[in-house]
Amino acid sequence: MFGEPIGSELPILGDHVVTLEPFSRRDIPAMMAWDADAEAQRWFDWPTELPDPAAHEAHCIDVIAGWRTDSTAGRRAPFAIRRSARGETVGSVELRFDDDMWYISYLTHPDWRGRGFATRAVRLVCEWAFTVLDIDGIGLVVAEDNGASRAVARHVGFVETGRRTTSPPVDNYQPDVGSTRTMVEYVLGRSGQHGSRVSRAGR
Numbered sequence: 744m745f746g747e748p749i750g751s752e753l754p755i756l757g758d759h760v761v762t763l764e765p766f767s768r769r770d771i772p773a774m775m776a777w778d779a780d781a782e783a784q785r786w787f788d789w790p791t792e793l794p795d796p797a798a799h800e801a802h803c804i805d806v807i808a809g810w811r812t813d814s815t816a817g818r819r820a821p822f823a824i825r826r827s828a829r830g831e832t833v834g835s836v837e838l839r840f841d842d843d844m845w846y847i848s849y850l851t852h853p854d855w856r857g858r859g860f861a862t863r864a865v866r867l868v869c870e871w872a873f874t875v876l877d878i879d880g881i882g883l884v885v886a887e888d889n890g891a892s893r894a895v896a897r898h899v900g901f902v903e904t905g906r907r908t909t910s911p912p913v914d915n916y917q918p919d920v921g922s923t924r925t926m927v928e929y930v931l932g933r934s935g936q937h938g939s940r941v942s943r944a945g946r
């Protein structure tokens with residue numbers, strides 16, 4: 744699905760600030776840390792109770808293996824965001840093919856927020872998707888009150904489609920439990936155009 748130029752291999756993308764690479768075992772401590780982050784738990788509706796460290800590590804290994812399978816099948820492109828200067832893992836950005844459309848999602852470790860890392864990473868992945876994968880448009884669905892994520896979307900040039908949806912009832916984030924959220928839909932098209940809602944998955 745990603746097309747001939749890359750086959751099943753994800754490339755390394757980057758600029759002088761961030762480097763995006765496929766996940767590997769070296770990312771597990773960072774993954775475990777952001778699994779415990781209240782913001783990530785809140786916006787991704789992740790569990791607030793974590794397994795013991797050994798089980799958590801084993802879970803992360805399984806997650807990476809699952810991503811590799813999805814990546815080889817051409818339906819997901821998950822990248823670790825690393826600082827170019829020193830190589831620390833600072834976050835995650837991924838493209839995922841879902842319901843005939845490519846969607847992007849992202850997070851950064853709380854210690855590294857507010858430095859432009861998510862904006863750079865999202866921009867790099869979108870440029871790669873448009874130029875190498877031949878994707879016409881990338882969607883993004885964000886909770887209306889997720890100010891930081893919406894700021895990243897605006898910085899990169901995503902445009903609101905005007906469509907609002909509601910999320911399924913929130914399971915894990917205690918203050919919101921059982922409630923629904925209003926979700927805002929964005930799209931970014933190649934060359935800043937509005938992407939077509941149904942985008943091609945590759946050649």
Ligand SMILES: CC(C)(COP(=O)(O)OP(=O)(O)OC[C@H]1O[C@@H](n2cnc3c(N)ncnc32)[C@H](O)[C@@H]1OP(=O)(O)O)[C@@H](O)C(=O)NCCC(=O)NCCS
Nearest residue numbers: 783786849850851856857858859860861862890891892894
């Ligand atoms: C959203 C997230 C990835 C942003 O990461 P980041 O590395 O801090 O992003 P950047 O530094 O590139 O940009 C963040 C922008 O949000 C702004 N911001 C931060 N908190 C904000 C808030 N509560 N309301 C409005 N804007 C906010 C920052 O000021 C910055 O904008 P600026 O550059 O104009 O000052 C990070 O907060 C995160 O991981 N959140 C939890 C997971 C999540 O919500 N992911 C998105 C779901 S798709």
